[in-house]
Amino acid sequence: MPGSRLSRRPHTRAYHIMERALSVLYHGGWAAWLWARVPGACRVGLIEHELLVPGREAGRPPLRIAFASDLHLGPTTPREVLDEAFARLRSTQADVLALGGDYVFLGATTERVHELQARVQQVPATVKLAVLGNHDFWARPEHLEDALTKAGVRVLVNDSIRLPPPHDDVAVIGLDDPLTSWGVEERITLQEGLDAALARVAGVPIKIAVCHSPDGYPEVKGRGVRLLLAGHTHGGHIALPGYRPLWIPGPHGRLWPFGRHEVDGLTVFVSRGVGGSIVPCRTYAPPDVALFTLRGSH
Numbered sequence: 429m430p431g432s433r434l435s436r437r438p439h440t441r442a443y444h445i446m447e448r449a450l451s452v453l454y455h456g457g458w459a460a461w462l463w464a465r466v467p468g469a470c471r472v473g474l475i476e477h478e479l480l481v482p483g484r485e486a487g488r489p490p491l492r493i494a495f496a497s498d499l500h501l502g503p504t505t506p507r508e509v510l511d512e513a514f515a516r517l518r519s520t521q522a523d524v525l526a527l528g529g530d531y532v533f534l535g536a537t538t539e540r541v542h543e544l545q546a547r548v549q550q551v552p553a554t555v556k557l558a559v560l561g562n563h564d565f566w567a568r569p570e571h572l573e574d575a576l577t578k579a580g581v582r583v584l585v586n587d588s589i590r591l592p593p594p595h596d597d598v599a600v601i602g603l604d605d606p607l608t609s610w611g612v613e614e615r616i617t618l619q620e621g622l623d624a625a626l627a628r629v630a631g632v633p634i635k636i637a638v639c640h641s642p643d644g645y646p647e648v649k650g651r652g653v654r655l656l657l658a659g660h661t662h663g664g665h666i667a668l669p670g671y672r673p674l675w676i677p678g679p680h681g682r683l684w685p686f687g688r689h690e691v692d693g694l695t696v697f698v699s700r701g702v703g704g705s706i707v708p709c710r711t712y713a714p715p716d717v718a719l720f721t722l723r724g725s726h
């Protein structure tokens with residue numbers, strides 16, 4: 429339903445009050461500045477994976493997909509972290525840049541929206557696509573979509589695209605955000621959205637899904653999708669030694685807090701994301717971006 433596709437979705441009153449309080453508390457960006465002073469805290473990992481896809485024609489070159497999520501432009505994400513994340517993304521020389529949502533924290537201000545556009549514009553990928561996350565729907569999603577579109581990105585909310593040759597045997601499906609689409613009036617369910625997105629690329633043999641949260645998994649499983657890319661969890665954001673999260677949002681996030689997981693022929697990858705959110709630092713949940721290389725296997 430086009431009118432409600434990007435509707436701003438209200439969060440709880442308690443969360444609204446907390447956001448207002450955090451905006452005052454973090455005013456001036458001191459928290460991100462302090463984070464950046466911690467030795468090593470601005471390092472962003474590049475996580476590389478190979479994915480063998482049975483039946484992919486031998487003549488096709490490998491498909492390289494760079495994935496980044498949870499940028500969280502705002503007062504709790506150091507500029508240095510974003511600089512390194514985007515340097516990593518540019519260095520991959522990927523064919524496709526996929527973005528997993530949560531582009532901002534504490535609102536889509538004009539400054540943040542312009543910064544997002546400028547940073548994404550500089551990534552030299554042939555195809556750029558994005559889904560939106562809970563913080564985007566709580567902000568001004570239409571402004572974020574506009575900025576991303578100007579940066580050459582196709583925003584997929586229950587939508588899909590077929591990649592251009594020589595990777596036109598691959599389609600990418602972008603799902604709505606499972607958390608904020610729940611209970612939204614006039615929304616279509618994730619299942620209906622996925623059905624429609626899949627129907628548009630029915631003849632394409634290899635399908636990859638992007639969803640802000642791994643809680644999109646129940647919809648995607650058993651639907652012929654080979655790879656699900658997600659973020660949202662931040663790997664716990666604050667975790668104990670051994671990368672053991674104290675708390676993770678969502679049932680599938682708790683199952684797969686970060687990393688690659690093979691589930692019934694579907695590869696699920698959950699990124700720890702890049703930026704800060706309520707707590708302006710991370711422990712044992714270092715920021716990451718990812719590069720997936722898809723090859724045929726015979």
Ligand SMILES: [Fe+2]
Pocket residue numbers: 498500530660661662701705
């Ligand atoms: Fe996030």
